[in-house]
Amino acid sequence: MLVTLCGGVGAARMLAGLVRVVPPPSITAIVNVGDDTVLHGLHISPDLDTIMYTLAGMDNRETGWGIAGETWTVMDELAHLGGESWFRLGDRDLATHLFRTERLHAGDTLTGVTASLATRRQIGIQLLPVTDDPLRTMLTLTAATELGPAGTEVAFQDYFVRLHHDVAVGAVRFAAADAARPTPEVQHALTEADQIVVCPSNPIVSIGPLLAVPGILAALTSRREDITAVSPIVAGKALKGPADRLLEELGTEPSVVGVARLYAPWVSTLVIDEADRDKAGAVESEGVRCVVAPTVMDSPERAAALARLVIDTGV
Amino acid sequence: MLVTLCGGVGAARMLAGLVRVVPPPSITAIVNVGDDTVLHGLHISPDLDTIMYTLAGMDNRETGWGIAGETWTVMDELAHLGGESWFRLGDRDLATHLFRTERLHAGDTLTGVTASLATRRQIGIQLLPVTDDPLRTMLTLTAATELGPAGTEVAFQDYFVRLHHDVAVGAVRFAAADAARPTPEVQHALTEADQIVVCPSNPIVSIGPLLAVPGILAALTSRREDITAVSPIVAGKALKGPADRLLEELGTEPSVVGVARLYAPWVSTLVIDEADRDKAGAVESEGVRCVVAPTVMDSPERAAALARLVIDTGV
Numbered sequence: 001m002l003v004t005l006c007g008g009v010g011a012a013r014m015l016a017g018l019v020r021v022v023p024p025p026s027i028t029a030i031v032n033v034g035d036d037t038v039l040h041g042l043h044i045s046p047d048l049d050t051i052m053y054t055l056a057g058m059d060n061r062e063t064g065w066g067i068a069g070e071t072w073t074v075m076d077e078l079a080h081l082g083g084e085s086w087f088r089l090g091d092r093d094l095a096t097h098l099f100r101t102e103r104l105h106a107g108d109t110l111t112g113v114t115a116s117l118a119t120r121r122q123i124g125i126q127l128l129p130v131t132d133d134p135l136r137t138m139l140t141l142t143a144a145t146e147l148g149p150a151g152t153e154v155a156f157q158d159y160f161v162r163l164h165h166d167v168a169v170g171a172v173r174f175a176a177a178d179a180a181r182p183t184p185e186v187q188h189a190l191t192e193a194d195q196i197v198v199c200p201s202n203p204i205v206s207i208g209p210l211l212a213v214p215g216i217l218a219a220l221t222s223r224r225e226d227i228t229a230v231s232p233i234v235a236g237k238a239l240k241g242p243a244d245r246l247l248e249e250l251g252t253e254p255s256v257v258g259v260a261r262l263y264a265p266w267v268s269t270l271v272i273d274e275a276d277r278d279k280a281g282a283v284e285s286e287g288v289r290c291v292v293a294p295t296v297m298d299s300p301e302r303a304a305a306l307a308r309l310v311i312d313t314g315v
Numbered sequence: 316m317l318v319t320l321c322g323g324v325g326a327a328r329m330l331a332g333l334v335r336v337v338p339p340p341s342i343t344a345i346v347n348v349g350d351d352t353v354l355h356g357l358h359i360s361p362d363l364d365t366i367m368y369t370l371a372g373m374d375n376r377e378t379g380w381g382i383a384g385e386t387w388t389v390m391d392e393l394a395h396l397g398g399e400s401w402f403r404l405g406d407r408d409l410a411t412h413l414f415r416t417e418r419l420h421a422g423d424t425l426t427g428v429t430a431s432l433a434t435r436r437q438i439g440i441q442l443l444p445v446t447d448d449p450l451r452t453m454l455t456l457t458a459a460t461e462l463g464p465a466g467t468e469v470a471f472q473d474y475f476v477r478l479h480h481d482v483a484v485g486a487v488r489f490a491a492a493d494a495a496r497p498t499p500e501v502q503h504a505l506t507e508a509d510q511i512v513v514c515p516s517n518p519i520v521s522i523g524p525l526l527a528v529p530g531i532l533a534a535l536t537s538r539r540e541d542i543t544a545v546s547p548i549v550a551g552k553a554l555k556g557p558a559d560r561l562l563e564e565l566g567t568e569p570s571v572v573g574v575a576r577l578y579a580p581w582v583s584t585l586v587i588d589e590a591d592r593d594k595a596g597a598v599e600s601e602g603v604r605c606v607v608a609p610t611v612m613d614s615p616e617r618a619a620a621l622a623r624l625v626i627d628t629g630v
Contacts, residue, residue, distance in 0.1 A: 074389060084417055094392075094409070095390075
């Protein structure tokens with residue numbers, strides 16, 4: 001069994017590669033829920049959905065989020081009404097949120113409803129939220145924005161979508177993490193995994209929430225020799241999103257060395273891009289085995305090649 | 316000021332006539348919320364929406380519900396996912412429910428959010444839910460259905476939409492009515508009204524919930540001389556929906572005489588259709604003044620003519 005730790009887009013691409021080289025039923029994805037939000041009364045799980053749409057072949061490669069060929073009838077009407085429309089929900093995407101919210105209201109867990117959606121979308125792999133409890137990533141902004149003065153704490157989607165992550169962050173907090181429990185399915189997966197792969201996701205706000213769930217970091221640390229991470233930082237930059245800036249703002253060098261330092265306590269191998277070949281020695285100085293490879297997954301073939309290489313690191 | 320007591324379609328047609336003969340800002344509609352439901356986490360207020368869409372000229376005259384020219388992208392996808400899709404929510408209609416639910420979650424009242432929607436839709440009249448509290452119409456079915464054995468109590472939309480009101484009813488209950496309070500706006504309207512018109516709505520499940528809110532029946536009784544009702548029963552039949560069957564099942568003759576008997580304690584004048592001219596004497600025997608007129612509003616002109624006549628009964 002192969003277990004992956006996942007945020008959204010980077011993880012979705014990694015998984016799209018992995019399903020080409022190992023049987024999908026042998027893959028379990030443990031996914032961040034710190035980005036989840038309730039909008040218009042609907043429970044939205046952006047990372048779970050990005051992975052699901054990508055593996056179902058429904059993803060919009062142009063935007064990096066949502067569904068290809070999506071329509072916007074509901075949002076356009078909502079904007080006409082003067083409703084909150086900064087978080088764009090496409091018509092087909094909305095069906096996912098209606099389905100999820102209905103089931104949650106009826107007493108199902110996020111794990112249960114995610115399994116139902118994964119089955120309906122025929123994605124093949126096991127898709128697991130890290131917790132069924134309401135963990136939420138919160139960010140303290142160091143500058144004034146439309147949401148308040150400097151020092152205001154906002155939820156992840158306010159930072160990421162509403163403010164286009166175009167503001168400096170002074171602190172990140174995982175609200176309610178102390179009370180969150182890893183699900184039995186997640187605990188089982190971490191125990192039974194033959195190999196654990198940390199996808200090239202944001203270390204702070206995608207992988208960070210997983211580690212904030214009590215018990216997860218200890219479980220990972222005990223599996224350190226079986227854990228390989230793919231760096232989300234290439235040549236000092238995030239391929240997508242604010243990972244580089246967040247690392248720097250929170251005191252970690254935005255480079256593969258900084259990633260190695262963050263992950264070293266529980267990751268034994270870091271895969272870095274060829275562009276960072278000159279940093280391989282510095283990565284190993286952090287106590288992490290370093291593998292250099294092409295990591296930019298700009299085609300399914302390159303994603304599959306990276307997936308093959310990552311699996312081979314664990315053999 | 317003209318105040319109307321309203322269910323859905325019949326009331327919407329009456330109001331569409333009234334706005335043609337009196338200035339819309341002088342009209343206040345007090346509307347049933349017993350049909351309201353939460354589906355997929357969304358707060359749905361069918362009677363408020365039917366009136367709003369009708370007065371905004373958006374109503375679908377063919378179906379009698381929803382929006383003309385509606386699309387169904389979200390529902391089709393939800394059905395594909397295996398979600399609950401028996402209550403069909405069109406794409407543009409969904410925007411209303413997202414808007415309402417967002418505002419309610421943010422702490423607004425149903426009265427407040429309804430006023431915002433009415434303003435955005437430019438309907439001209441004041442539209443008021445009878446209460447901001449969660450009153451719900453419940454029906455006990457006397458036969459087995461897909462929802463349970465005989466004796467099962469179901470919510471209104473389960474009866475009306477899911478079972479197509481194709482089952483006999485043994486009892487109607489307005490859940491949480493005892494704890495519901497009429498809004499200040501409703502209390503003010505009932506006190507200040509020059510005339511009160513009971514629209515041709517279902518006496519049991521549309522007007523009944525209004526009367527179940529503590530204080531409403533007493534307020535109406537004190538205004539009896541100023542209250543005119545239009546019979547929703549014509550020649551022993553409801554023009555739409557199950558009013559005739561419900562009246563009979565619950566022990567009231569399904570005729571203008573039965574309606575007169577139900578309303579007599581608080582209504583002074585009943586307008587009946589020409590088809591029931593022979594029952595005018597029997598209606599008056601119930602202690603209600605009887606006016607005979609064409610009441611079938613199958614065109615805006617006929618609705619306006621009826622509106623003019625109803626207003627004249629109060630002069």
